[in-house]
Amino acid sequence: xxxxxxxxxxxxxxxxxxxxxxxxxxxxxxxxxxxxxxxxxxxxxxxxxxxxxxxxxxxxxxxxxxxxxxxxxxxxxxxxxxxxxxxxxxxxxxxxxxxxxxxxxxxxxxxxxxxxxxxxxxxxxxxxxxxxxxxxxxxxxxxxxxxxxxxxxxxxxxxxxxxxxxxxxxxxxxxxxxxxxxxxxxxxxxxxxxxxxxxxxxxxxxxxxxxxxxxxxxxxxxxxxxxxxxxxxxxxxxxxxxxxxxxxxxxxxxxxxxxxxxxxxxxxxxxx
Amino acid sequence: xxxxxxxxxxxxxxxxxxxxxxxxxxxxxxxxxxxxxxxxxxxxxxxxxxxxxxxxxxxxxxxxxxxxxxxxxxxxxxxxxxxxxxxxxxxxxxxxxxxxxxxxxxxxxxxxxxxxxxxxxxxxxxxxxxxxxxxxxxxxxxxxxxxxxxxxxxxxxxxxxxxxxxxxxxxxxxxxxxxxxxxxxxxxxxxxxxxxxxxxxxxxxxxxxxxxxxxxxxxxxxxxxxxxxxxxxxxxxxxxxxxxxxxxxxxxxxxxxxxxxxxxxxxxxxxx
Numbered sequence: 001x002x003x004x005x006x007x008x009x010x011x012x013x014x015x016x017x018x019x020x021x022x023x024x025x026x027x028x029x030x031x032x033x034x035x036x037x038x039x040x041x042x043x044x045x046x047x048x049x050x051x052x053x054x055x056x057x058x059x060x061x062x063x064x065x066x067x068x069x070x071x072x073x074x075x076x077x078x079x080x081x082x083x084x085x086x087x088x089x090x091x092x093x094x095x096x097x098x099x100x101x102x103x104x105x106x107x108x109x110x111x112x113x114x115x116x117x118x119x120x121x122x123x124x125x126x127x128x129x130x131x132x133x134x135x136x137x138x139x140x141x142x143x144x145x146x147x148x149x150x151x152x153x154x155x156x157x158x159x160x161x162x163x164x165x166x167x168x169x170x171x172x173x174x175x176x177x178x179x180x181x182x183x184x185x186x187x188x189x190x191x192x193x194x195x196x197x198x199x200x201x202x203x204x205x206x207x208x209x210x211x212x213x214x215x216x217x218x219x220x221x222x223x224x225x226x227x228x229x230x231x232x233x234x235x236x237x238x239x240x241x242x243x244x245x246x247x248x249x250x251x252x253x254x255x256x257x258x259x260x261x262x263x264x265x266x267x268x269x270x271x272x
Numbered sequence: 273x274x275x276x277x278x279x280x281x282x283x284x285x286x287x288x289x290x291x292x293x294x295x296x297x298x299x300x301x302x303x304x305x306x307x308x309x310x311x312x313x314x315x316x317x318x319x320x321x322x323x324x325x326x327x328x329x330x331x332x333x334x335x336x337x338x339x340x341x342x343x344x345x346x347x348x349x350x351x352x353x354x355x356x357x358x359x360x361x362x363x364x365x366x367x368x369x370x371x372x373x374x375x376x377x378x379x380x381x382x383x384x385x386x387x388x389x390x391x392x393x394x395x396x397x398x399x400x401x402x403x404x405x406x407x408x409x410x411x412x413x414x415x416x417x418x419x420x421x422x423x424x425x426x427x428x429x430x431x432x433x434x435x436x437x438x439x440x441x442x443x444x445x446x447x448x449x450x451x452x453x454x455x456x457x458x459x460x461x462x463x464x465x466x467x468x469x470x471x472x473x474x475x476x477x478x479x480x481x482x483x484x485x486x487x488x489x490x491x492x493x494x495x496x497x498x499x500x501x502x503x504x505x506x507x508x509x510x511x512x513x514x515x516x517x518x519x520x521x522x523x524x525x526x527x528x529x530x531x532x533x534x535x536x537x538x539x540x541x542x543x544x
Binding site: 060127 | 296332334335337338340341343344345348366368370371372373375376378381382383386395396399400401420421422423424425426427428432438441445
C-alpha cells in the first residue's frame with residue numbers, strides 16, 4: 001500500500017486508528033477456547049466488528065510466537081484474512097526486528113513477502129545496514145523505533161549525544177538512508193510533549209503512536225503536537241479495545257470502544 | 273543450562289565454538305531440496321557431524337521466519353532434536369527481540385518455554401523494562417546486543433554519551449538490572465580492539481562473538497583481549513562452517529572447518 005492510499009483511507013473513514021491484535025489466550029473470552037483456532041477466531045470477530053472504524057491492524061508477533069507453531073499459523077491466517085477481505089486496511093507486523101544486512105533481508109522477506117504485511121517495526125540499534133534491507137521493498141513501510149512509550153525509553157533513547165538525544169540522532173541519521181521515503185517512526189503517546197521537536201526533524205513522516213489508553217497517553221495531546229497536513233499519525237490501541245469484554249459480546253464491545261476513539265478522531269479532523 | 277555447566281563443556285571439549293544454523297535454501301546442497309523438510313535435514317546432518325567440536329548452536333530466527341510456517345516448524349524440530357539428543361549443548365535463539373514489559377514476557381515464553389532454548393539475543397534500545405522480563409527466567413541466559421559486528425554499529429553504538437560510548441552505557445546500565453547475573457553480551461569479532469575496555473566494565477560475563485571468518489574477525493585477537501579465567505567467550509561461525517560444501521559431503525566438510533576452529537581454540541586454551 002502506498003502512503004497516498006493510507007491517507008485516502010484516513011480521510012474516507014475519518015479515522016487514524018490502528019488496532020493492536022495482541023492476543024493473550026488468558027484474556028480472551030473463555031468460550032473461544034473450545035474452537036480449533038481461538039487466536040484466529042478472536043481476531044476474525046474483532047476485525048469484522050471494527051474494520052470500518054480503523055485504518056490499520058497491528059498484530060504484535062510476540063503474542064503469536066509465544067504459542068509456537070499454532071501461534072504462527074494464527075498470525076498467517078489473520079494477515080491472509082485481512083488481505084483477502086479488507087485490502088484497504090494498512091497492516092503492521094509489530095516485530096521490532098533488526099540484524100546484519102543479509103539477515104535483515106530474510107526478515108524483510110518474512111514480513112513483506114511471505115506474510116505480505118504492508119509494514120514492519122524495526123529496532124535501530126544496529127544502524128544503517130540493519131534497516132536499509134527493509135527499505136528496499138517498494139510500497140512497503142519500515143517503522144523505526146524512535147522514542148518508545150515505556151519507562152525504559154529513558155535508559156538510552158533520551159541520553160544526549162553531542163547535545164542531542166539518541167532518538168533524535170536516530171531520526172536525523174535515518175533520513176540519510178537509501179529509500180528513506182519508506183520510513184515511518186514509533187513515538188509513544190506517553191511522550192507527546194516531545195512531538196514538537198520531533199516534527200522539526202521529520203515534518204511529514206507518519207508516526208505510529210502506541211500508548212493511548214492503557215498506558216496513559218492522550219489522543220488530544222498527540223494530535224496537538226504531532227499532526228501534519230496529511231494527518232501523519234496512526235494511533236494504536238490494543239488492550240483498551242480488544243479486551244473490552246470477556247463475554248460473548250466481546251466483538252461488539254470492542255467496536256464500541258473503537259467507535260469512541262474514531263469519533264474523537266473525526267472531531268479532531270473536522271476541526272482542522 | 274547453568275553457566276557452570278557451559279564452562280564445564282568448554283573444558284571437556286576444548287572448544288568455545290558456537291555454530292550458527294542460518295539455513296538459506298538457496299545455499300544448501302541441492303539434493304536436500306527433494307526431502308520433506310530440507311531445513312531440518314540440513315541442520316540434523318550438520319549437528320550430527322559437528323556436535324563434538326562445538327559447545328553451542330545458534331539458529332538465527334530470520335532464516336526460519338523467511339520460510340513461514342514450514343520455517344518455524346523446522347526451527348522447532350531443530351531445537352527439539354538438540355534438546356533430545358545433545359542436552360549438553362548450549363542453545364542460542366538469535367532473535368534480537370525486545371518490546372515493552374508484558375510483550376517481552378511473551379517473547380521470553382516463546383523462546384525459553386515453548387521452544388526451550390537456553391538463551392536468546394535481545395536488543396537494548398527500549399531499556400530496562402524490555403530486558404528484565406527475559407532475565408526473570410532461572411538458568412536461562414539473555415544475550416544483549418552491545419557492540420555488533422556490522423558497519424552500522426558506528427551509527428549509534430559508538431556515539432559518545434557523557435564522554436562514554438552508547439554500548440558502554442548499555443553494559444554499565446544493564447549491570448544494575450534485576451537478575452543481571454543471567455546476562456551475556458554480543459560483541460563483534462570485527463571490533464576486537466574494543467574488548468580491553470569492555471572487560472573493564474564486565475570482567476566475567478560471557479560474550480557471544482560473531483564475525484570470525486566470513487566477516488573478517490580474528491580468533492586470536494578476540495581471545496587476546498576478551499578471554500577470562502573461565503574463558504568467557506562463545507565464538508560464533510555460521511557461513512564459514514555450514515556452507516563449506518554444496519555436495520553430498522556437506523556435513524563432513526562442515527566438520528573439517530569446525531575441527532580447524534576447535535583445534536585453534538584448544539591451542540589457545542592449552543597455552544593459558
